[in-house]
Amino acid sequence: xxxxxxxxxxxxxxxxxxxxxxxxxxxxxxxxxxxxxxxxxxxxxxxxxxxxxxxxxxxxxxxxxxxxxxxxxxxxxxxxxxxxxxxxxxxxxxxxxxxxxxxxxxxxxxxxxxxxxxxxxxxxxxxxxxxxxxxxxxxxxxxxxxxxxxxxxxxxxxxxxxxxxxxxxxxxxxxxxxxxxxxxxxxxxxxxxxxxxxxxxxxxxxxxxxxxxxxxxxxxxxxxxxxxxxxxxxxxxxxxxxxxxxxxxxxxxxxxxxxxxxxxxxxxxxxxxxxxxxxxxxxxxxxxxxxxxxxxxxxxxxxxxxxxxxxxxxxxxxxxxxxxxxxxxxxxxxxxxxxxxxx
Amino acid sequence: xxxxxxxxxxxxxxxxxxxxxxxxxxxxxxxxxxxxxxxxxxxxxxxxxxxxxxxxxxxxxxxxxxxxxxxxxxxxxxxxxxxxxxxxxxxxxxxxxxxxxxxxxxxxxxxxxxxxxxxxxxxxxxxxxxxxxxxxxxxxxxxxxxxxxxxxxxxxxxxxxxxxxxxxxxxxxxxxxxxxxxxxxxxxxxxxxxxxxxxxxxxxxxxxxxxxxxxxxxxxxxxxxxxxxxxxxxxxxxxxxxxxxxxxxxxxxxxxxxxxxx
Ligand code: HEM
Ligand code: FES
Numbered sequence: 383x384x385x386x387x388x389x390x391x392x393x394x395x396x397x398x399x400x401x402x403x404x405x406x407x408x409x410x411x412x413x414x415x416x417x418x419x420x421x422x423x424x425x426x427x428x429x430x431x432x433x434x435x436x437x438x439x440x441x442x443x444x445x446x447x448x449x450x451x452x453x454x455x456x457x458x459x460x461x462x463x464x465x466x467x468x469x470x471x472x473x474x475x476x477x478x479x480x481x482x483x484x485x486x487x488x489x490x491x492x493x494x495x496x497x498x499x500x501x502x503x504x505x506x507x508x509x510x511x512x513x514x515x516x517x518x519x520x521x522x523x524x525x526x527x528x529x530x531x532x533x534x535x536x537x538x539x540x541x542x543x544x545x546x547x548x549x550x551x552x553x554x555x556x557x558x559x560x561x562x563x564x565x566x567x568x569x570x571x572x573x574x575x576x577x578x579x580x581x582x583x584x585x586x587x588x589x590x591x592x593x594x595x596x597x598x599x600x601x602x603x604x605x606x607x608x609x610x611x612x613x614x615x616x617x618x619x620x621x622x623x624x625x626x627x628x629x630x631x632x633x634x635x636x637x638x639x640x641x642x643x644x645x646x647x648x649x650x651x652x653x654x655x656x657x658x659x660x661x662x663x664x665x666x667x668x669x670x671x672x673x674x675x676x677x678x679x680x681x682x683x684x685x686x687x688x689x690x691x692x693x694x695x696x697x698x699x700x701x702x703x704x705x706x707x708x709x710x711x712x713x714x715x716x717x718x719x720x721x722x723x724x725x
Numbered sequence: 726x727x728x729x730x731x732x733x734x735x736x737x738x739x740x741x742x743x744x745x746x747x748x749x750x751x752x753x754x755x756x757x758x759x760x761x762x763x764x765x766x767x768x769x770x771x772x773x774x775x776x777x778x779x780x781x782x783x784x785x786x787x788x789x790x791x792x793x794x795x796x797x798x799x800x801x802x803x804x805x806x807x808x809x810x811x812x813x814x815x816x817x818x819x820x821x822x823x824x825x826x827x828x829x830x831x832x833x834x835x836x837x838x839x840x841x842x843x844x845x846x847x848x849x850x851x852x853x854x855x856x857x858x859x860x861x862x863x864x865x866x867x868x869x870x871x872x873x874x875x876x877x878x879x880x881x882x883x884x885x886x887x888x889x890x891x892x893x894x895x896x897x898x899x900x901x902x903x904x905x906x907x908x909x910x911x912x913x914x915x916x917x918x919x920x921x922x923x924x925x926x927x928x929x930x931x932x933x934x935x936x937x938x939x940x941x942x943x944x945x946x947x948x949x950x951x952x953x954x955x956x957x958x959x960x961x962x963x964x965x966x967x968x969x970x971x972x973x974x975x976x977x978x979x980x981x982x983x984x985x986x987x
Contacts, residue, residue: 395740402752410759417767424773426898437766438759445755458747460733461740487897491816492911503907503914505949512953516907571902571984574769580762624730665732672732 399465403472410438428487435480436568437577440560442473444584447557451591455598457663460674467533470553474530481523484516515567522559525552547658561585602630602637614701614708620647620725621705628671630662633711637662638698640707641671641682646722648682649698649709655687661695684719771899774987776848778855778895786810786854787840787865789872791964794936795918796820798839798854799873799965808852809965811918811934812841813891815857817908819916826859831867838866846895850966851932853894875962878929881970882958885923886986887935887951889913893922902984906952919947921957921970922986929961933970946974954980 414434418425449466453459489496489503500520506512529550537546561581569578617631617640628639630652637652639662650671652662659675666672670679670688680687680695687693694717699710702723714720731741740748788800788810796812796819812820828834842861846853856862889912892900899905901922913919921933935957937943959972 406756406759409756410763413760413763414767417764418770421768422770422772424775424898425770426773429773429898433766433770437762441759441762445758452751456747457733458731458741458744459751461744461748462751464733488905488908489911491818493817493915494911499907499911503910503948512903512906514907515903568904571899571904572769572771574765576765576769580765627730665730667732674732 395461396465396468399462400468403469407438407442407472407476410434410441414438428483432480432483432487435476435483439473439477439480440564440581441584442469442476443557443560444588446470446473447553447588448591451595454595454660454663455591457674463675471530471533474526477523477526481519484519488516510566511570513566515563515570518559518563518566522556522563525556525559529553529556544658557588602632613711615711617707617709619705620702620707623647623707626666628662628664630660631709633698633709634713636696636713638709638713639664639671640700640709641666642725643669643682645724646682647700647702647707647725648720648722649700650680650682650685651696651698651713651716653695654678655693655695683722684717686717773898774848776893776895776898776900777846779845780896782844783842784845784854785840785842787838790834790837790839791872792835794940794942794969795934796824797965797967798841807965809967811851811853811890811967812843813846813853813855813917814915815855817889817891817912817915817917819918820856821916823856823859824862827862827864831864834864836872837864837868839863840865846891848894849931851890851894853890855891873965875964875969878961878963878968880958881927881929881961882956883921883923883927883933883970884925884954884956884980885921886954886984887919887947888922888986889917889951890920890932891917893920899987901986902952909951910948913944913951914948916944919943919951924954924985929963930968933961933968936969936971938971938973940969940971943972943974947977950974950977950979952984954982954984956980 411434414437415430418430446466446469449459449462453463485496485500489499492499500516504512504514506514529552532541532549541549564581615633618629623629623640623642626643628641630637630639638649639652640647640649643666650661652660654661654673654675656673656676656678659673661671661673661680664672664674666682671682672679678687678693680693685695685697696713696716697718697720698713699720700723701708702725731744733740733744786798786800788798791797791799798810798812800808800810802808814820814823824834840863841854841856843854843856846855886901888901889909891912892905892908897905897908919935921935923931923933935943935947956978957970957972958976959970962969
C-alpha cells in the first residue's frame with residue numbers, strides 16, 4: 383500500500399494523539415517538579431531532572447506495553463495501537479534526558495571517559511545489592527535508541543517486516559533491563575512501598591495481559607481436526623463465521639483466515655504483508671479484506687491487494703458439505719485466484 | 726446497523742462510537758496513571774539536607790597551607806579560632822594539580838600563607854573549597870607560621886560509610902550510598918580525599934579523612950569500599966578541626982546493612 387496515501391489521510395487523529403502525548407508528559411513533569419520543590423526544597427536541579435524523566439519514562443513504557451495485548455483482546459483499542467510509535471519515540475526521549483543527565487552528573491569530569499566510567503566505576507558485578515545498576519540502564523537506553531531510530535517506515539520497508547518486528551521485540555529485553563536497573567539501583571536507596579508498588583502492579587499487569595493474549599491465541603494453534611479421506615480438514619460450521627468477518631484456524635503450521643462476505647466464503651493466509659498483522663481479525667471493507675493494524679487491503683478471492691498496490695498473500699481452497707466447512711491444508715501460491723464457495 | 730461490528734482503519738477519519746469511547750477511556754486511564762505516578766515519585770523522596778555548593782559565587786580565603794595528608798588551608802576566624810578548609814579541584818579531581826604551578830615557583834608551600842579564590846562547599850560545620858584555576862592561588866606571606874602538628878588520639882573502631890567529601894558536603898544530593906557510589910569512586914580516583922562519615926556514637930567526630938598506615942593519601946586502593954556501610958579500625962589523629970584515620974584498606978569490613986548516614 384502507498385505510504386504517502388496514509389500519511390495525508392491520517393493526519394487529523396495523529397495530531398490529536400501527539401498533542402495528548404505532549405500534554406500528558408508535561409502534566410507529569412509539572413506535578414513532579416511542583417511536589418519536589420514543595421516537599422524537598424534542598425534538592426538539586428540535576429537530581430530533580432534525573433528523577434522526573436526516569437520515572438516518567440518507565441511509566442510510559444508500561445502504557446506502551448499494555449497497548450499490544452489490549453488491542454489483540456479488543457479491536458476497539460486499535461486506534462491507540464496505531465499511534466503507539468510516537469508514544470515509543472517520546473518515551474525514548476524522556477529516557478534519554480534521564481540517561482544523559484545521569485551520565486553528565488555522575489560520570490563526566492573524571493579521570494576516565496564517561497562511558498568507560500559507567501562500566502568500571504563500580505566493579506561489584508557479582509553482587510546483587512551492589513550491582514552497577516547504571517550499566518543496565520545504559521544497555522536499555524541503547525536498545526531504545528536503536529528502536530526509536532529504526533521506527534520510521536523507511537526502515538520497515540528496507541529491513542523486511544519480519545526482521546523489523548523481531549528487532550522491535552527487543553523492547554521486552556529493554557523492559558527487563560530497566561526493571562533491574564530500578565530495583566537494583568534507586569529502589570535500594572530511595573525505598574518507598576508506593577513507588578515500588580506501582581512498578582510491581584505495572585509488571586503484573588503487563589505480564590498477565592501478555593499471558594492472556596498468548597493463551598487465547600494458543601487455542602487457535604491447538605485446533606486439530608480430523609482429516610477426511612482426501613486430506614481435507616473440517617474446520618467449523620458456516621454459521622460460526624460472522625458476516626464480513628473471519629475465523630482463524632491453524633492448518634498445517636500456518637494460520638489461515640476464512641472470510642464470509644456477500645454469501646460467499648474465501649480463505650487466505652492470516653499474515654499481513656505490511657507488518658504481519660492478523661488479517662483474520664480484520665473486516666471486509668469495500669469488498670476487500672482490510673488489515674486491522676494499518677488498513678492494508680486484499681481481495682478475498684485471490685489474496686491480491688487491489689491495484690495499484692502489489693502485495694499478495696497465499697490463498698486456500700474451501701469446500702462446503704451441508705453446513706460444514708472444509709479446507710485444503712495445502713495452500714496455493716500467493717495471489718492465486720480461487721473460486722469462492724457459496725453458502 | 727453497523728453499531729455492533731465496528732472496525733477501525735487508521736487512514737480513515739471515521740471512528741465508531743464504541744471505539745471512540747474505548748480510546749477516550751484509555752487516554753483518561755493513562756493520564757490517571759501518570760498523575761498517580763507523578764504524585765508517588767514526587768512525594769516519596771528522601772528529603773535532601775541543606776548542604777551547599779556556591780557554584781556561581783566565588784569566595785577568596787586566606788590561611789596557612791598544610792599539605793599532608795591532603796591539601797588544606799588553615800583559616801583564622803577569630804582570636805584563637807581556626808577552620809581547616811579542605812582544598813579540592815574542579816570536576817572529579819583533587820587540588821594537587823592546581824597547586825603544581827605555584828609550587829614550582831615558590832618551592833615547598835607547607836606552613837606558608839596562601840590566598841585562594843574558589844567556590845565554597847559547606848555542611849554541618851565543615852568547609853571545603855573548589856579551585857578551578859591555578860592562577861587563582863597566590864602566596865601572601867612566605868614566612869612559616871602557625872604550623873600545627875597532629876595530635877594523636879589513639880586506636881578507634883568506627884562504623885560508617887566512605888564518601889567523596891566534595892559531593893557529600895554539597896555538590897550532589899544525595900551524595901552518598903548506592904545511587905552515588907560510581908560518582909564517588911571517580912572523585913576519589915581523581916584525587917579527592919576519601920572521608921569516612923560515621924553512623925555510630927563515637928565521641929570524637931562524624932568525619933574522618935582516611936590515609937594509609939603510614940599517613941599517606943589513599944585513592945585507587947579504597948575504591949571497592951566506597952558507598953557501603955563498613956567497619957574501619959585505625960589510629961586516629963586530630964589536625965585542627967579535622968580528624969584523620971590511618972587504616973589498612975584490606976582490613977575494612979563491609980557490613981551487610983542499609984546505609985544510615987547523613
Ligand atoms: C545511560 C543510562 C542510564 C543511567 C546512567 C541511569 C542512571 C540512573 C541513576 C543514577 C538513577 C538514580 C537517580 C536518583 O534516584 O537520584 C536512576 C534511577 C532511575 N532510572 Fe535510570 N539511568 C539510565 C537509563 C535509564 C532508562 C533507559 C530508564 C527507563 C526508562 C531508566 C529509569 C530509571 C528509573 C525509573 C529510575 C528511578 C527513579 C529515579 O530515581 O529517577 N533509567 N537511573
Ligand atoms: S500489518 Fe500493517 S496493515 Fe497489516
